[in-house]
Amino acid sequence: MRVLAIGAHPDDLEHQCGGTLARYAAEGHEVVMAHLCNGNKGGTNVTSEELAVTREQEARDAAAVIGAEAVGGLFGDLEAFLTEEKMIQVVDLIREAQPDVILTHHPDDYMNDHIGTSQLVFAAAFAATPPLMKTHVDKIVGIVPMYYFSPTDGHGFLPTEYVDITDFIETKKQMVLAHRSQIAWIRDHHGMADLEARIEAVGRFWGGQCNCTFAEPFALVRASGRARAFRILP
Numbered sequence: 001m002r003v004l005a006i007g008a009h010p011d012d013l014e015h016q017c018g019g020t021l022a023r024y025a026a027e028g029h030e031v032v033m034a035h036l037c038n039g040n041k042g043g044t045n046v047t048s049e050e051l052a053v054t055r056e057q058e059a060r061d062a063a064a065v066i067g068a069e070a071v072g073g074l075f076g077d078l079e080a081f082l083t084e085e086k087m088i089q090v091v092d093l094i095r096e097a098q099p100d101v102i103l104t105h106h107p108d109d110y111m112n113d114h115i116g117t118s119q120l121v122f123a124a125a126f127a128a129t130p131p132l133m134k135t136h137v138d139k140i141v142g143i144v145p146m147y148y149f150s151p152t153d154g155h156g157f158l159p160t161e162y163v164d165i166t167d168f169i170e171t172k173k174q175m176v177l178a179h180r181s182q183i184a185w186i187r188d189h190h191g192m193a194d195l196e197a198r199i200e201a202v203g204r205f206w207g208g209q210c211n212c213t214f215a216e217p218f219a220l221v222r223a224s225g226r227a228r229a230f231r232i233l234p
């Protein structure tokens with residue numbers, strides 16, 4: 001399969017579904033990791049332009065850990081709003097990726113780029129399918145199953161499926177830590193002091209719900225009918 005994961009910022013996918021993407025890749029699937037925003041406001045003591053360059057490189061480094069392709073950077077940070085123009089940009093991203101499954105943010109998350117990304121992807125995933133929807137990319141895609149991964153802090157999230165990432169927890173940490181510019185930023189701005197301990201704690205929490213050591217949770221998006229008959233997640 002071709003797996004398309006779409007996050008708001010470089011590093012969101014690594015935190016929320018990095019283990020699952022690592023497992024998809026290890027099982028022979030092609031993984032495309034997209035970030036809609038370029039990360040240009042997630043730091044201090046640096047210009048937005050410099051930071052965007054750094055974060056693009058970090059996104060590529062993190063994707064390279066599992067042999068995935070990193071794409072995106074369509075908008076600046078805090079610009080992921082559902083507008084027709086931006087939806088068409090996401091349609092083109094989806095049409096280029098030709099996915100068999102899409103993973104993205106839950107529509108109820110802690111900040112607007114995550115919510116906006118969820119809304120944009122939900123809208124674009126269907127808008128990418130009709131041949132009469134003309135955009136810059138002259139390829140269409142079918143209606144594919146879509147899953148939301150957990151909101152950043154997991155509050156209120158009711159998974160419908162879990163992925164056992166026990167064998168991929170170290171790979172997940174490696175992917176998160178490839179975002180070197182974010183380690184101090186997340187500590188100081190978000191109050192997350194020990195990223196590796198947090199990744200383990202969150203993984204154990206979800207793992208405890210499905211009887212494995214480390215897991216990541218997902219909720220199947222409505223109208224993803226085919227995924228109700230077949231297991232699409234690894």
Ligand SMILES: [Zn+2]
Nearest residue numbers: 008009012114
């Ligand atoms: Zn984010």
